[in-house]
Amino acid sequence: MHFEIAADFLGEPGPRAGFVLLGAFLLSFLFIRTSARLIRNPKVTWWPGNVETKGGLHIHHLVWGILLILIAGFLEFAVAPASPWLEILAALFGVGAGLTLDEFALWVHLEDVYWEDEGRASLDAVLVATLLAGLIVLGLSPFELANQTSAVTALAIAVAIDLLLCVVTILKGKPILGLTGVFVPLASLIGSLRLASPSSPWARWRYSDTGPKMARSQARFERMRQRRHRVRDAIGGAPGR
Secondary structure, three states: OOOOOOOOHHHOHHHHHHHHHHHHHHHHHHHHHHHHHHHHOOOOOOOOOOOEOOOOOEOOHHHHHHHHHHHHHHHHHHHOOOOOHHHHHHHHHHHHHHHHHOOHHHHHHOOOOOOOHHHHHHHHHHHHHHHHHHHHHOOOOOOOOOOOOOOHHHHHHHHHHHHHHHHHHHHOOOHHHHHHHHHOHHHHHHHHHOOOOOOOHHHHHHOOOOOHHHHHHHHHHHHHHHHHHHHHHHHHOOOOO
16 A cells, blocks of 8 residues: 655646645635634624524525535536636635535534534534545545556555454544544554544443443543543634523
8 A cells, every 4th residue: 555645736736726625615614613703702793793684584604605615516517627717616615615514513403503512513524524635635545556466465455454444443433533544544553452432332342331441431532522622612612602
């Protein structure tokens, strides 16, 4: 298995457009999340409020995000423009994706849970999207088959082992680490060796409810949960209305 980061990825149209898309995605997410926090703060009166119709209907920003994604995606497929329009459409798509994923929790719950505990799913979705898109933009290929004729068996074994470790990592309640392992096998190796989350399928199958492994897992993941919540609160704002 061969992993390589392209040295001149910004010189190629595809990777360059992907880089622009990812940058626009992150900037739009940070902007709209900051905007939502300013709107929420009663002391900030100078910042524009939510978009509402005359009838009082609140138009969520994921609506504008979906429209941008549809328009940019259609034009890219229909016109297939060259630079710089390729990068412009990529930026529009990225902005739309940022606006849409910021309200990812609304997709799942079909109600306004933006400032509830369930709303934290939006931050998880943004993290996963950023991680996977970043790995792809950097030129990391999960499985390089350029030299498969000289080492087909070794390659097949390496791929099978890596995918198995990724599955184990995900079953242990670490989906982000497992997905990263598809691109970086060391991540899945580490994830598969460490303790499983107490609520994961692996813990239910392999750990006794009153055993030492479950106790260690609960203590460790409670500390991790508290740290994650502090980071999420710093980025996305604390839950509660």
